[in-house]
Amino acid sequence: MNLIVDHSIVSTAVSDLQKVCATKSVIPILSGIKIEAEKGAIKLTGGNSEMFMEKMIPIEGNGEIIEEGSVVVVAKYLNELLKKFPGKIQLNASEKSTVIIKSGDITTKLNRLHVEQYPKLPAFQSSYNVKMTLGDLKEAIKQTLFAVSKSDSKPVLTGVQFVFQKGKLILTATDSNRLSRKMLQVHSEHMESIVVPDYCLNEILNIKEADASVIEIAHDRNLIAIKVNNTTLLSVLIEGHYPDIRALIPNEFISRVKVNRKKLLAGVERACIFSGSSKHNDVNLRLCDGDSIKITSISTEIGMIEEYQKVHTEGETNFSITLDGRYLIEALKGIKEEEITMQFNGNMKPIVLKSENNPSYLQLISPRRAH
């Protein structure tokens, strides 16, 4: 391999890939980035045992491929070096055990890993049959990902469920105590359900292409492939039976409260201060007579807070419910609209949060305990 390329183009790609590459793995080759030069393009591949990323860089106008070929070098060192290189660089694999990287009066040699040991990516039969914009998918991921389970006791709950239906995609995340569900209009033809792991979704959030870029998704039983412009992400899926959440979401409520999202968020954030170092952030909400809601939190260690907010209430009042304030904060931050509706079924039943103007997004939070 021997090629000349503008350092800045390769540098950006290597920096993205390096984040996916294994740093401490029993398979040393996974700490490397595979550089392949052929047919007028450089293909860069990096990954770990669960996920791979591939970037195609067309070389035309940015440089020249003098000799085709492929090498693997340690991602970390290649990344650090390219970040600090000026101008055009030449990558030359004429020596057996190193790659010579040159720019002007600077000559460096990076040790090569054994290219023949680099894993062959799994064959993937399925075609890219789901399309949407990157911006829409990122938004939907941000609105659900926070609600996945942080515990490994039920692995399937550590991912976000993607349910593909004709013309739409429903994302669901739950840790058994709260749930977030988002519906997206997409180009999709088939009915299927998969569970995408959190690290893959975080990687999608990291993709630096424009929000208007089209993202294409393909999947089979075990794998998902995501393609945006010149970047392809390949990840394993989480296996297992995702709980049927439709039965969990109530359709009828005894009370309905319209609140200003930002004002309630500020109040709950204040109340959470009084949870101090305790694991849970018990915040009590009381629906008072006369269109007001009372937010209370009490700690023997710190003190207490009591705050009234004017709201619009329909249905029963004069009951209170204790929720984990942290869940409530994350739910309120997930909603984009300013006026939201909270729906109650008494002090022992989950509440549902949504915006009347946007039925595509819904959140549910179970009470901590009765008061």
Place this chain on the structure above:
Amino acid sequence: MNLIVDHSIVSTAVSDLQKVCATKSVIPILSGIKIEAEKGAIKLTGGNSEMFMEKMIPIEGNGEIIEEGSVVVVAKYLNELLKKFPGKIQLNASEKSTVIIKSGDITTKLNRLHVEQYPKLPAFQSSYNVKMTLGDLKEAIKQTLFAVSKSDSKPVLTGVQFVFQKGKLILTATDSNRLSRKMLQVHSEHMESIVVPDYCLNEILNIKEADASVIEIAHDRNLIAIKVNNTTLLSVLIEGHYPDIRALIPNEFISRVKVNRKKLLAGVERACIFSGSSKHNDVNLRLCDGDSIKITSISTEIGMIEEYQKVHTEGETNFSITLDGRYLIEALKGIKEEEITMQFNGNMKPIVLKSENNPSYLQLISPRRAH
């Protein structure tokens, strides 16, 4: 105590003080901020066993002191709460064990600590007899602090030496392998030498007043007091004999090289990548014939780098010296001027870096070992 004040003014001050307050101390009262309301001002005090900070907030125009008095509340909770409070707040200590903090429909109570247990700050006889601008002192601290010893084996070297002379102040920091020295024009009358601990200097760097603000310094044998506008910082000094560094700085050199600071910095940063995970960053500099310098770093694990830079050389050439690249990077970042002079006495003697245009700042780095 009972007072009304604009939350934003107290909030900023509490946020600054909280950083100084002890978080985990055997003396629980040190986790608190003392609030004293008297004579038209609020005085806030916070600290740990080595350092205290005091802020005076004149209340006129921002609120009202209804009843004088003093309380102590936990800094962390007060800070978090004030950050999330809107508008004017009322602090009322009418209850025995709490402070009631109110704003509109929000009522909170913070538990009080025992105000009578708050330590009395040490009596301080000396007057403020050194004056300079905050900006000048901050700059001088930034140019020296990085060179202090990170090891506790010689405690006196973990601080920066301040030598006061008539009309000037000399700051020196060294960890025995490198040294940084900065001279400042100040208003000062007396001859004295003290060693200021790193945490106190970091706190000065954190002071958010304008660079043009006048900073006043007073000290006695054990303590230093620093005053800028309404903020006073009181810190212990490091005791012990600071080494006489004048003998260490050579006056004569066998070679002198003029280099571009940014270009050399970029070269040394590239070379340091090849130190990988090793503790030292061995970088070799060779003074070549024909006005060039060669920067080399070799690692069996990673690879190697070799870079030539055009320079202007006077004196002997054809020798090389190995330095810790990290020291060289920090030294080059400390200098503000773009053209710098490196002075050499062969491969086994320290090098001296300075700018010809600014004799007030000098750095010295000892070689790692002979090559």
